[in-house]
Each structure stands twice: as C-alpha cells, then as structure tokens.
Amino acid sequence: MKTKIHPTAIVDNKAEIDASVEIGPYCIIKNGVTIKKGCRLLSNVIVEGSTEIGENCTIYPFSSIGFPPQDMKYKGENTSLLIGNNNVIREYTTVHRASVGGDMITSVGDNNFLMAYVHIAHDCKIGNHVVLANAATLAGHVLVEDHAFIGGLVAIHQFTRIGRYAMVGGFSGIGQDIPPYMIASGSRAKLFGPNAIGLKRHGFPDPTINAIKKAYKILFREKRTLKEAIKKLQEDFPSVKEIKYLVEFIEKNKRGICR
Numbered sequence: 001m002k003t004k005i006h007p008t009a010i011v012d013n014k015a016e017i018d019a020s021v022e023i024g025p026y027c028i029i030k031n032g033v034t035i036k037k038g039c040r041l042l043s044n045v046i047v048e049g050s051t052e053i054g055e056n057c058t059i060y061p062f063s064s065i066g067f068p069p070q071d072m073k074y075k076g077e078n079t080s081l082l083i084g085n086n087n088v089i090r091e092y093t094t095v096h097r098a099s100v101g102g103d104m105i106t107s108v109g110d111n112n113f114l115m116a117y118v119h120i121a122h123d124c125k126i127g128n129h130v131v132l133a134n135a136a137t138l139a140g141h142v143l144v145e146d147h148a149f150i151g152g153l154v155a156i157h158q159f160t161r162i163g164r165y166a167m168v169g170g171f172s173g174i175g176q177d178i179p180p181y182m183i184a185s186g187s188r189a190k191l192f193g194p195n196a197i198g199l200k201r202h203g204f205p206d207p208t209i210n211a212i213k214k215a216y217k218i219l220f221r222e223k224r225t226l227k228e229a230i231k232k233l234q235e236d237f238p239s240v241k242e243i244k245y246l247v248e249f250i251e252k253n254k255r256g257i258c259r
Helices: 196-201 206-220 226-236 241-251
Strands: 050-053 064-067 080-083 094-096 105-108 182-185 190-194
Touching: 050 064, 064 080, 080 094, 094 105, 190 196, 190 206, 196 206, 206 226, 206 241, 226 241
Parallel strands: 050 080, 064 094, 080 105
Antiparallel strands: 182 190
C-alpha cells in the first residue's frame, strides 16, 4: 500500500511515514519525524524535529508540530515531542519540542481534543482524554492530567499542574495548581467547588462525588490550616481512592494550590 501524499506536499525521504498515512496539500514533513498508521494531515501542516505522532491522529490545517521551544536557554539540543494515539489537533495549533532542564520530552497522550489555536509549550505533559478549548495557552512544564477540561482563552503559568477531571472556565489565568475533581475560573483563578456534573457524566458513583464535595469543604471552606485539613481527610476517608489521590496531589505542590 502506497502512502497517500499529495503532490504539493514536501516529505523528507528520511521521515518514517506509515503506508496508511494521508498527507494533504502543502504539508511539510522533515527529517526525524515518525508518523504511525491511520494518521491524516489535512493540509498546510508542518511537522519537524524529533517528533513521533501515534496512530489515528488527525491534524488540521496550519498546525505547527515539533518546532523548537520558545525558550532562551535552548541552544539546539536534541529534544523530543511524543504524541500518542487518536488525537484530534485542530487549526493553527502549535506543539513544541522540549527544552533543557527537564526530561527533554514534551508529551501528549491518547484521545485528546486540541481545538483551534491551542499552544502547548516545551516540556508540557498532557494526559489522556483531555480537552483544550480554543486558544488555550500552556506555558512550559505544565502538567495536565487525564480527563481535564481547559476552557477557551485560558493561560496557564509554567510549572503549574491541572489535576485529573478538573475543569477550568474560559478566559482564566492559572498561576497555581488546580486540584483534581475541582472547577476553577477567573482572571486570577479561584475554586468554585467540585466538578460534580463532570464527575457524574464520567460515571463516578454518588458516594464518591459526595465524598469529594465533603473534602472540598474541609480543604477550602472550613477554617483549618492545610496540614489540619489533610489530616482530617485521611481520618475521615481512609478507603476512598479519589480522596487519597487528592491529598497526594496537594502534598506534591510547588507553586501553591488554587483556593
């Protein structure tokens, strides 16, 4: 089976392209790129650097994938971008290779939906089933865990973490970690409670959702120090794995927790 490459596309003969890949008009694929089976690059897509794109990804026009990081410390080191399977990358999205100072890898997991004008900077780690709405902008070293939803025009500060199943409202500025299972919004984001509707849609049972709601009150609404609140959560919910993970996430924070 011959790869479906439009005659106007430019594909380096050293790029590793599966025979089932479709490359549309005016795409440019450079040396060092690997694209696995079932992918479609619709048109005007540029992929370069040490970049691997997994299976069954669809990349829309004018996206730039695998370009060097926007980092003044970067001096041409051999860094990478790894993109998993079944991702949809819409128009004008930019995903950059890693810089120095981390593990040298920017990564995007599986089954993610990156809407138009999304920017994922160097060394970011995107989990699975993540939605980044239009013009969501992630600075370097941002971590976004599984099933998080980031609204449109959101800006996330470098080294910030967004917990699993969290939801960030549109037009928000995120400068501190957003705990798992929570909703945050605002120009300097604040928490507004658990993402109860999102958790329900993802099949979380009512007892678990109720436990998360109680944990939110203990952590953020009662007059306790963070240390006191964590201790109470550990005492009150010793067997709820979601509460255990919430505690672990908070204890690992370096930039502070959005409250």
